[in-house]
Amino acid sequence: MLFLATSACAAVMAAEYEIKKEVPYRHAADIAGDAYAHEKCVLDIYHPVSEKGVPVIIWFHGGGLTSGKKYIPGEIRNQGMCIVAPAYRLSPKVPATVCIEDATAAVAWVFKNIDQYGGDPEKIFISGHSAGGYLASMVGLDKSYLKKHGVDANQIAGLIPFSGHTITHFTVRGERGIPGHQPIVDEFAPLYHVRADAPPLLLITGDRELELLGRYEENAYMMRMMRVAGHKDTRVMELDGYNHGMERPAYPLLINEVRRVLNQD
Numbered sequence: 001m002l003f004l005a006t007s008a009c010a011a012v013m014a015a016e017y018e019i020k021k022e023v024p025y026r027h028a029a030d031i032a033g034d035a036y037a038h039e040k041c042v043l044d045i046y047h048p049v050s051e052k053g054v055p056v057i058i059w060f061h062g063g064g065l066t067s068g069k070k071y072i073p074g075e076i077r078n079q080g081m082c083i084v085a086p087a088y089r090l091s092p093k094v095p096a097t098v099c100i101e102d103a104t105a106a107v108a109w110v111f112k113n114i115d116q117y118g119g120d121p122e123k124i125f126i127s128g129h130s131a132g133g134y135l136a137s138m139v140g141l142d143k144s145y146l147k148k149h150g151v152d153a154n155q156i157a158g159l160i161p162f163s164g165h166t167i168t169h170f171t172v173r174g175e176r177g178i179p180g181h182q183p184i185v186d187e188f189a190p191l192y193h194v195r196a197d198a199p200p201l202l203l204i205t206g207d208r209e210l211e212l213l214g215r216y217e218e219n220a221y222m223m224r225m226m227r228v229a230g231h232k233d234t235r236v237m238e239l240d241g242y243n244h245g246m247e248r249p250a251y252p253l254l255i256n257e258v259r260r261v262l263n264q265d
Helices: 002-014 035-040 096-117 131-141 143-147 170-175 215-228 247-264
Strands: 017-024 042-048 054-060 082-086 119-129 158-162 201-206 234-239
Touching: 042 096, 054 096, 054 131, 054 247, 082 096, 096 119, 096 131, 096 143, 096 170, 119 131, 119 247, 131 143, 131 158, 158 247, 201 215, 201 247, 215 234, 234 247
Parallel strands: 054 082, 054 119, 119 158, 158 201, 201 234
Antiparallel strands: 017 042, 042 082
16 A cells, blocks of 8 residues: 555656646736736646646635735645646735635636646635635635636635635725724625535634734634534644744645545545
8 A cells, every 4th residue: 555655646746747827817808908907817827748637726825915926836736736826916906805806717717727737627626825815715605706707616626725814804904994903704704605515624824823813713713603504524724833924834734635625525
């Protein structure tokens, strides 16, 4: 068994990959004349050259919905998976809610096109750090966003946000003049959309004493309320000793979660 597992791992590592960059994910007619949208509504795809039907991870960058840029984490490359890294427009150039709409459009594009890059549209996982984790949760839990693109959010194989808000994002609150220490749960909060039929949800945060204000606690509350709502596969993992910059130790948990979910099928 050890030999077989080692051989399989070696085969994954030996696969050849390539990156397709700056692929537009919005219809040109929808953003005609908007130079900023043409610049930001693009994604990069890291994919195996000759494999088909592989799992897909959509990775959203962080930055508070006001900064940051797309990237493909090195720690999740060479795992026999497609990695898709979308950019999205940022506040204050657009309202923060447009970030969610762009993220949704990117996810919908992946569902409709990833098979051209060897990805399986039935094995799409959404992840991201901080603001990216918030976007992953919003797109996956509020079904109304993907529904506009003809995609059922329940087709998502799993949601794995890193240190994301589960209350209304502080940038959304800031645009409304609400102070950062005032928590709000409205339609722009993943907590508002808890439901029993959502995809598997793994919430990962840093140490509760080192994280951003309340970030562990709101994720723990999200876990509890999902279970109260009847969801059967929500968990929270706290990375002791790590602050909000907890990406590196969380990447193996992301890969393990993808494999765990797929092995249940």
